[in-house]
Amino acid sequence: xxxxxxxxxxxxxxxxxxxxxxxxxxxxxxxxxxxxxxxxxxxxxxxxxxxxxxxxxxxxxxxxxxxxxxxxxxxxxxxxxxxxxxxxxxxxxxxxxxxxxxxxxxxxxxxxxxxxxxxxxxxxxxxxxxxxxxxxxxxxxxxxxxxxxxxxxxxxxxxxxxxxxxxxxxxxxxxxxxxxxxxxxxxxxxxxxxxxxxxxxxxxxxxxxxxxxxxxxxxxxxxxxxxxxxxxxxxxxxxxxxxxxxxxxxxxxxxxxxxxxxxxxxxxxxxxxxxxxxxxxxxxxxxxxxxxxxxxxxxxxxxxxxxxxxxxxxxxxxxxxxxxxxxxxxxxxxxxxxxxxxxxxxxxxxxxxxxxxxxxxxxxxxxxxxxxxxxxxxxxxxxxxxxxxxxxxxxxxxxxxxxxxxxxxxxxxxxxxxxxxxxxxxxxxxxxxxxxxxxxxxxxxxxxxxxxxxxxxxxxxxxxxxxxxxxxxxxxxxxxxxxxxxxxxxxxxxxxxxxxxxxxxxxxxxxxxxxxxxxxxxxxxx
Amino acid sequence: xxxxxxxxxxxxxxxxxxxxxxxxxxxxxxxxxxxxxxxxxxxxxxxxxxxxxxxxxxxxxxxxxxxxxxxxxxxxxxxxxxxxxxxxxxxxxxxxxxxxxxxxxxxxxxxxxxxxxxxxxxxxx
Numbered sequence: 001x002x003x004x005x006x007x008x009x010x011x012x013x014x015x016x017x018x019x020x021x022x023x024x025x026x027x028x029x030x031x032x033x034x035x036x037x038x039x040x041x042x043x044x045x046x047x048x049x050x051x052x053x054x055x056x057x058x059x060x061x062x063x064x065x066x067x068x069x070x071x072x073x074x075x076x077x078x079x080x081x082x083x084x085x086x087x088x089x090x091x092x093x094x095x096x097x098x099x100x101x102x103x104x105x106x107x108x109x110x111x112x113x114x115x116x117x118x119x120x121x122x123x124x125x126x127x128x129x130x131x132x133x134x135x136x137x138x139x140x141x142x143x144x145x146x147x148x149x150x151x152x153x154x155x156x157x158x159x160x161x162x163x164x165x166x167x168x169x170x171x172x173x174x175x176x177x178x179x180x181x182x183x184x185x186x187x188x189x190x191x192x193x194x195x196x197x198x199x200x201x202x203x204x205x206x207x208x209x210x211x212x213x214x215x216x217x218x219x220x221x222x223x224x225x226x227x228x229x230x231x232x233x234x235x236x237x238x239x240x241x242x243x244x245x246x247x248x249x250x251x252x253x254x255x256x257x258x259x260x261x262x263x264x265x266x267x268x269x270x271x272x273x274x275x276x277x278x279x280x281x282x283x284x285x286x287x288x289x290x291x292x293x294x295x296x297x298x299x300x301x302x303x304x305x306x307x308x309x310x311x312x313x314x315x316x317x318x319x320x321x322x323x324x325x326x327x328x329x330x331x332x333x334x335x336x337x338x339x340x341x342x343x344x345x346x347x348x349x350x351x352x353x354x355x356x357x358x359x360x361x362x363x364x365x366x367x368x369x370x371x372x373x374x375x376x377x378x379x380x381x382x383x384x385x386x387x388x389x390x391x392x393x394x395x396x397x398x399x400x401x402x403x404x405x406x407x408x409x410x411x412x413x414x415x416x417x418x419x420x421x422x423x424x425x426x427x428x429x430x431x432x433x434x435x436x437x438x439x440x441x442x443x444x445x446x447x448x449x450x451x452x453x454x455x456x457x458x459x460x461x462x463x464x465x466x467x468x469x470x471x472x473x474x475x476x477x478x479x480x481x482x483x484x485x486x487x488x489x490x491x492x493x494x495x496x497x498x499x500x501x502x503x504x505x506x507x508x509x510x511x512x513x514x515x516x517x518x519x520x521x522x523x524x525x526x
Numbered sequence: 527x528x529x530x531x532x533x534x535x536x537x538x539x540x541x542x543x544x545x546x547x548x549x550x551x552x553x554x555x556x557x558x559x560x561x562x563x564x565x566x567x568x569x570x571x572x573x574x575x576x577x578x579x580x581x582x583x584x585x586x587x588x589x590x591x592x593x594x595x596x597x598x599x600x601x602x603x604x605x606x607x608x609x610x611x612x613x614x615x616x617x618x619x620x621x622x623x624x625x626x627x628x629x630x631x632x633x634x635x636x637x638x639x640x641x642x643x644x645x646x647x648x649x650x651x
Contacts, residue, residue, distance in 0.1 A: 137606050144613045148620060155624060160631035160647075164640065167557070167624040174564055174617050175551060181571045181610065182544065188603070189578050 004054045008063040008076040011047040011086065012129045015040060019121035026114020034101040037117045041094040041124065048083075048090040055083040062134070071198050077134035080516045084339070085131040085263050092255050092346050093124045095491035099354050100248050102485035106361045107246035108156050116156045116246075123149030123252065127260045136184050136194045136272075139264065143180070147173045147228070150257050153249035154241050165240040172237045176227035183220030186213050196272050204275040215280055218273045222265060222283060229261035231287075231324055232294035235317045239301070242313035247357030250309060254316045255350035259342045262323045266338065269327065270520050287328035292422055294321030299429035308356045308368050311433060312349065315392065318426065319345045325419065326407055334410025336510070336517040337403055343509075344391070344399040344502060351388040351495035355381045358484045358492065368437055373446030378483045382441045384496035389434040391499045394427045399502035402510070536577030543570035555637045557625045561618060568614045572607045579603035 018040030026033045054061060060079040064070065078086070097120070108116045126145030133139050151173065155166035188194060190210045191202040207214045230238040238258075242250050269284070270277070298318030305311040319341070326338025358381045359374060360366050375382040391398035404423050411419035482489060502509060531538055547570055550563025579600040587598040625635065632640050 137609075141609060141613070144617070148616065151620065155627075160628065160644075163624050163627040163631065164644070167621060167628065170617065170621050170624065171551065171560055171564060174621075175548065175567070177613075177617075178544075178547075178564070178567045178571055181568075182574065185571060185574050185578060185603075194602075 004050050005061070005063065007047045007051050007054070008061060008078050008132045009065065011044050011051070011090075012125055012132065014047070015044050015121055015125035015128060018043075019118045019125055022117040022121060023114045026117065030110065030113060033114055033117055034097070034104060037120060038094065038097045038101065040121055041090065041097045044124065044128065045087075045090040045094045048087045051078055052083045052087050055080055071193060071195050074138050075134040075195055075197075076132045077197070078132050080512075080519050081263070081267070081339070082131045084343075084513075084516055085260065086128055088343055088346055089124065089127050089131065089256055089260070092350050093120075093252065095494060096120075096248050096251050096255075096350065096354070098487050099251075099357075099491045101487040103248060103357060103361060103488055109158055112156055112158070116153070119149045119152035119156065120248075120252070123153060123257070125149075127256060130260050130264060134196045136188070136196060136199065138194075140177070140181055140184060143228075143261075143264075144177055146257065146260065147177060150249075150253055153252060154245040156249065157244065157246045159244065161240070161244040162246075165237075165244040169237045169241040172234075173228055176224040178224075179220045179227070180224035183217045183224065186217035186220070190214060190217075200272055200274060203273065207276050207279075211276070211279060214273070214276050215283075218268065218276065218280055219283060221268050222287070225261045225265035225268065226287075226290070226324075229258050229265065229324075230317055230320055232290050232297050232317065232321065235294070235298070238317060239310055239313040242316065243307060243309040247309075247353055247360065250313070251350040251353040251357075254313065254353060255346040258316060258320055259323070259346055262320065262327070262338075263342065265324075266327045266335070266520065270330070270335070284328045284330060287324050291321040291324035291328055292419070294318060294324065295422060295426045296429070299426055299433065302433045303429070305433075306368055307366055308359070308371070308437070309353070309366060311368065311437075312352050312356060315352075315430070315433070316345075316349060318430070319349070319392070321426075322403060322407060322423075326410060329410045329414045329416070329419070330521060331410050331413035332514065332517050332521065333406050333413050335521050336513045337406035337410050339513050339516055340399075340406060340509070341403040344403045344499075347495050347498045347502065348388045348391050348400060351384055351492055351499065352392070354488070354492045354495070355385040355388070358488050359385075361488070362484055368440070371437055371440040372444040373441075375441040380483055380489060380493060384492045386438050386441065387496040387499055389438055391503065393430045393434055394423075397500070397503045399499045402503055402506050406510075536580075537574060540570045540574035540577065543567075543573065546570075555639075557628065557635045557637055560637070561621050561625065564621070565614065565618060568610070572610055572614075575603040575607045575610070 018037070022033060022036060025036045051061070055078055060077060063076040065074040065076065067073070100120075104113055104116065123146055126142050126149055129142030130139055130146060133142060147170070151166045151170040154162055154169055156162070187199065187203075190206050190213050191199045193199040193202050203214065227234040242254050245253060273280070295318050298314050298316070298321060302311050302314035302318065305314060322341045323338045323345070326334040326341060356366075359371070359378060362378060363374075365371065387398065391400035394400045394404045404427065407423055408420055411417060411423070544567050547563045547565070547567025550566060551560050554560055554563065579602065581599045584597045584599045587601040590596060628640065629635060632643050634640060634643070
C-alpha cells in the first residue's frame with residue numbers, strides 16, 4: 001500500500017485538523033497563525049498534486065473509510081474530475097493564505113483572526129470533502145461545513161453590512177441545504193443506497209418504477225446546488241455577501257465556493273443520475289435558459305455598480321452562467337468548457353479580488369470613480385488587474401478566451417448557434433464594465449493623487465498595528481521599494497501569469513480536460 | 527388517490543410542514559421567525575427521513591438472540607438524521623448570533639425596517 005492511497009482522506013482530515021488547531025496556535029502566538037495556515041494549505045496542495053499524478057498514472061482511486069467495504073462504509077473516490085477540482089481548490093487557497101499573511105490585519109480584528117483562519121481552513125476542508133466523497137450523505141455533511149465556513153468568513157468583518165450579508169447568505173444557503181437533504185431522502189427511498197456508485201447502479205433498474213420520485217429528487221438537488229452556486233434569479237444573496245466580506249473571503253467565495261457547488265451539480269446530473277438523463281431534458285433546458293439570463297443579467301447589473309467589489313461580485317453571477325451553460329448544453333466541448341471555466345474563472349476572479357484588495361488597503365479606495373491614475377501608483381497590481389479583466393472580457397491569448405471559444409464549439413455541437421451570439425454579446429457587456437476601470441487606471445489624470453498609506457515593508461505608518469510582514473531582518477530596503485507587501489503582491493502576479501499561461505499554452509490543459517469531460521458525460525457507470 | 531395519501535400520511539405531513547417552513551422563511555420579515563421557519567422546514571425533512579426508515583410491523587434494530595430471524599426497521603435514516611439535527615442546531619446557533627449582532631446595530635429584528643435604516647445610514651456616509 002502506497003502512501004498516496006491515503007491522500008483522499010488525509011487531504012481532508014489534515015485540513016480539518018489545521019482548522020481545529022488554528023485557534024490554539026493563535027492563542028499561543030498570533031504571529032505563527034498566518035504561516036501555520038499557509039503550511040496547512042501547502043500540505044493540501046502537495047497532496048493534491050500527488051493525487052493528480054496518481055490518478056493520471058493509475059486511474060481513479062477509491063478509499064474506504066475505516067476499511068468498511070463500499071455499500072456500508074463511506075467511500076471516497078478521486079477520479080480525474082475530482083482530482084482536478086482538488087488541485088484548483090488547494091492551489092487557489094494556498095495563494096489566498098499567502099495573501100492573508102500581510103493583509104489580514106487590515107480587515108479582521110486581532111482577536112478574531114484565529115477564528116478567521118479556523119473558518120478559512122474549515123471551508124477548504126469542506127470543499128475538498130465535497131470534491132472527493134462518493135457518498136451522498138457525506139456530500140451533505142461536507143456541504144454544511146462549507147456553508148458554515150463560508151458564512152463565517154463573511155461575518156468575520158465586524159461591520160453591520162457584513163453581518164447582514166452573512167445572515168442572508170446563511171438563511172438562503174441553509175434553505176438550499178434543506179432542499180438538497182429532501183432530495184437525498186427521496187433518492188435514498190427508491191434506491192436504498194447512499195454510495196453514489198451503487199446508487200447509480202440501482203437507479204438503472206428502479207427509475208422506471210418511480211420516475212416521478214427520481215426526477216423530483218434530481219430537481220431538488222439541482223435547485224439546491226443552483227441556489228448555492230448563485231444561478232441567476234437565485235443570486236440575490238451573492239453580491240452583498242461577496243462584497244461586504246473581507247477581501248480574502250471574497251476571493252475564496254467567488255473563486256472557489258461557487259465552483260464546488262457547480263461541480264457537484266454537474267456530477268449529480270451527469271454521473272449520479274445518468275440513468276434518468278434521458279427523461280430530465282427539460283431540467284437541462286431550464287439550466288440553459290437561466291444561465292443565459294445569468295450571463296446577460298449579471299453583466300447588466302455589473303454595469304451600474306460604483307463599488308469595485310460589487311462590480312466583481314455581479315461579474316461572478318455572469319461568469320457562473322458560463323459554467324451552467326456548458327453543463328446544460330452537455331456536449332463534450334460544452335462540458336469541457338464548463339470545467340475550463342471553473343479553473344479559469346477561479347484564477348481570474350481571485351486575481352481581481354486580491355488586486356482590488358491591494359488597492360483598497362494601500363489607498364483606501366473602493367469606488368470605481370476614485371480609481372484614476374492607479375496604474376502609476378500601483379503599477380504591478382494594476383497590471384495584474386488589467387490582465388485578469390481582459391481575460392474576463394475574453395481577449396485571445398488569455399484563459400477567458402479559451403473557455404468562451406470551447407463554449408462556442410459546444411453551442412455548435414448542440415446545434416444551437418444562438419448561444420454564439422449570446423457569448424459574443426456577453427463579451428461586449430464584460431468589456432463595457434471592465435474597460436472603464438482599466439481606462440481610469442491608465443488614461444485618466446487623477447484629481448487627487450492616490451496616497452499610499454504606510455510603508456510596505458515596515459507597516460509602522462498609517463496602518464497602525466505592527467504587521468507580521470516582513471519579519472525584522474529580511475532585507476527591508478528592497479521590500480520597501482515594492483508597491484505592496486510581497487505576500488500580497490506575489491499571489492496577484494502569479495494568478496495574472498497563470499491567466500496568460502492557461503491562455504497561451506493550452507494544448508495539454510485542453511487534452512486533459514477533454515478526458516475529464518469524457519469521464520463525466522461519456523464513460524460507463526461513472 | 528385519497529387512500530394512498532392516507533396510507534402514506536407521514537410523508538404528506540412532512541411535505542405540508544416543509545411548505546409551511548419555507549413560506550415562513552421567505553415571507554416573514556421578522557428575522558427570528560425566518561430562523562424558526564428554517565427549523566420547521568428542516569424538521570419536516572427529518573420527519574420524512576424517519577418515516578422512510580420505519581417499516582410497519584417490524585422490530586427496533588436490536589439483535590436479540592431469542593429471535594435470530596426477526597425483521598428490523600431500517601436504522602440508517604435515524605442515524606443520518608442524528609447528524610442532520612446536529613447540523614441544524616449549529617446553523618441555528620450561528621444564525622441567532624448574527625441576528626443578535628444585527629439587533630445591536632439596528633435595534634430591530636424586522637428585516638424591512640433594517641433595509642430602511644440601512645439606506646438612511648448609507649446616505650449619511
